[in-house]
Amino acid sequence: xxxxxxxxxxxxxxxxxxxxxxxxxxxxxxxxxxxxxxxxxxxxxxxxxxxxxxxxxxxxxxxxxxxxxxxxxxxxxxxxxxxxxxxxxxxxxxxxxxxxxxxxxxxxxxxxxxxxxxxxxxxxxxxxxxxxxxxxxxxxxxxxxxxxxxxxxxxxxxxxxxxxxxxxxxxxxxxxxxxxxxxxxxxxxxxxxxxxxxxxxxxxxxxxxxxxxxxxxxxxxxxxxxxxxxxxxxxxxxxxxxxxxxxxxxxxxxxxxx
Numbered sequence: 001x002x003x004x005x006x007x008x009x010x011x012x013x014x015x016x017x018x019x020x021x022x023x024x025x026x027x028x029x030x031x032x033x034x035x036x037x038x039x040x041x042x043x044x045x046x047x048x049x050x051x052x053x054x055x056x057x058x059x060x061x062x063x064x065x066x067x068x069x070x071x072x073x074x075x076x077x078x079x080x081x082x083x084x085x086x087x088x089x090x091x092x093x094x095x096x097x098x099x100x101x102x103x104x105x106x107x108x109x110x111x112x113x114x115x116x117x118x119x120x121x122x123x124x125x126x127x128x129x130x131x132x133x134x135x136x137x138x139x140x141x142x143x144x145x146x147x148x149x150x151x152x153x154x155x156x157x158x159x160x161x162x163x164x165x166x167x168x169x170x171x172x173x174x175x176x177x178x179x180x181x182x183x184x185x186x187x188x189x190x191x192x193x194x195x196x197x198x199x200x201x202x203x204x205x206x207x208x209x210x211x212x213x214x215x216x217x218x219x220x221x222x223x224x225x226x227x228x229x230x231x232x233x234x235x236x237x238x239x240x241x242x243x244x245x246x247x248x249x250x251x252x253x254x255x256x257x258x
Contacts, residue, residue, distance in 0.1 A: 005031030005092035012112030019098035022141040035068035075116035094120030097130030126160035188223035190216035
């Protein structure tokens, strides 16, 4: 009998977040699971790694029957530690999430959830980041599960193109029946308009809180934002090669010596 797939699970909301508990529940249906996740929330960390202080890695009893470790590092640190310290072979699949909050559009750049999946793809592991358009700690993840199972099953069967990973976002729903299906999408061209609120501490020193609003002027009906707004699961293929290949010829036509 062939060995079961080995599945590495991580996130950025911490090992105690309900989202990762729901993802582990799904993942264990498909293979042997190892969890390595941050010991505290690491949202918005992007692809940050820890280089100026030591990292802690502690085994914890959080998921019955599942080996799990919490790390003091970032989501990307967790993947690196799993690969270098804990695993003796490359996992067959890396799953990150399920994030509390969407990682659609430009959010993929800032997301610790997605950066952990990107790190997996860099290592040649088929990787998927899952997020739910609900920021509440007690968000309802049940409607996500049939779609997550379908995606995991398909990726285990088909594999993943080299250098590619999946960014999967679920719309907020009360039941799976409210979700119309899945759409393969492109990333919407949208951005955050940031503002910093200035305040003073008790000693009179200024400090700032980051706020902002999300601006989406992309009206395309093939985007992740459109899919979520219309109750579809958005599935976006993402690549970590950030080269703008189609403009190489343009730059070659420029005269940099003049």
